[in-house]
Amino acid sequence: MLQANEIQQTFSHIQQTIGQAEQACNASADTPQDLKACISKMARDAKTAGDVIKSNDESRIIKCVDDLEDMGDEARRLSRSDSHISPQVESAVTKVHAELSALKHKLH
Numbered sequence: 001m002l003q004a005n006e007i008q009q010t011f012s013h014i015q016q017t018i019g020q021a022e023q024a025c026n027a028s029a030d031t032p033q034d035l036k037a038c039i040s041k042m043a044r045d046a047k048t049a050g051d052v053i054k055s056n057d058e059s060r061i062i063k064c065v066d067d068l069e070d071m072g073d074e075a076r077r078l079s080r081s082d083s084h085i086s087p088q089v090e091s092a093v094t095k096v097h098a099e100l101s102a103l104k105h106k107l108h
Contacts, residue, residue, distance in 0.1 A: 002106055004056050010106075011053045014068075014099050015046050021075075021092035028086040035078040035085070039093070042071045062107050069104045072097035 002010070022043045025031045049064035072093075079085050079093040 007061065007103075007107075008053055010099075010103055011046075011050065011065075014096070014103065015050060017092075017096050017099055018043050018046050021089075021096045024086070024089045024092040028089050030084045030086055031089050032078065032082055032085075035075060035082070035089075035093070038071060038075045038078060039096075042068060042075065042096070045071065065100065065104050065107055069097075069100040072100040 018039070022039050025036045025039050045064075045068060049068060052060045052064045055061075075093045076097045079090050
């Protein structure tokens with residue numbers, strides 16, 4: 001498993017990436033409501049997960065990251081199922097998913 005400080009740094013970066021995705025979704029009139037809701041929920045859950053990350057409780061950290069990565073899967077599926085999504089939103093969602101997936105694999 002990664003060191004606690006590595007997990008915290010990586011997760012802090014992921015929180016920023018989720019925030020950027022949320023901003024991109026809100027800035028684009030073409031973003032479907034279900035995708036906006038998914039990214040907003042991910043942003044809220046990431047804030048809660050930040051406290052779990054600081055707890056250094058390995059099993060809780062893994063569960064939080066797994067749950068967020070599942071939401072990232074859903075966001076990516078939603079973004080790919082709509083041909084009217086802006087390239088900025090598509091890119092932001094893909095980046096969030098990739099970063100969560102990479103952290104998940106490092107934790108398992």
